[in-house]
Amino acid sequence: MADVFDSKKRSDIMSKVRSNNNKSTELALIKFFKENNITGWKRNYPVKGHPDFVFLDKKIVVFVDGCFWHGHQNCRYFVMPKSNTDYWESKIKSNITRDKTTYDSLSALGWNILIVWECELKKDKRENTLERLYYEIIKNIVLK
Numbered sequence: 047m048a049d050v051f052d053s054k055k056r057s058d059i060m061s062k063v064r065s066n067n068n069k070s071t072e073l074a075l076i077k078f079f080k081e082n083n084i085t086g087w088k089r090n091y092p093v094k095g096h097p098d099f100v101f102l103d104k105k106i107v108v109f110v111d112g113c114f115w116h117g118h119q120n121c122r123y124f125v126m127p128k129s130n131t132d133y134w135e136s137k138i139k140s141n142i143t144r145d146k147t148t149y150d151s152l153s154a155l156g157w158n159i160l161i162v163w164e165c166e167l168k169k170d171k172r173e174n175t176l177e178r179l180y181y182e183i184i185k186n187i188v189l190k
């Protein structure tokens with residue numbers, strides 16, 4: 047189905063759409079941090095790339111990325127829409143490129159980057175993901 051709006055109007059409409067964040071995944075991590083006495087994290091801290099969690103003292107950033115929006119190719123939740131495919135491929139590709147630039151910039155500044163995919167917080171993978179995250183955070187806190 048063709049878009050009923052021209053590209054300028056569609057762009058204007060989309061620019062007004064604001065994220066509600068990935069609240070359920072962020073809340074799951076907050077609960078996990080609290081249950082494991084992992085402290086020192088901040089949310090909405092003004093760091094390039096807007097990571098979901100920042101451990102400022104240890105220079106650790108945690109991104110909780112949605113599988114669709116960030117192009118998680120090895121995920122059963124990533125399904126390219128059948129309509130307007132060119133637009134979505136371009137959009138997701140630009141998100142991936144932006145993410146890589148962000149990660150490279152942060153890494154060059156000495157930040158440790160941890161990425162948690164949305165699908166990794168589903169019930170069947172959550173325990174392994176949280177164990178990996180715990181290890182990575184503790185390793186960086188203890189060894190640095």
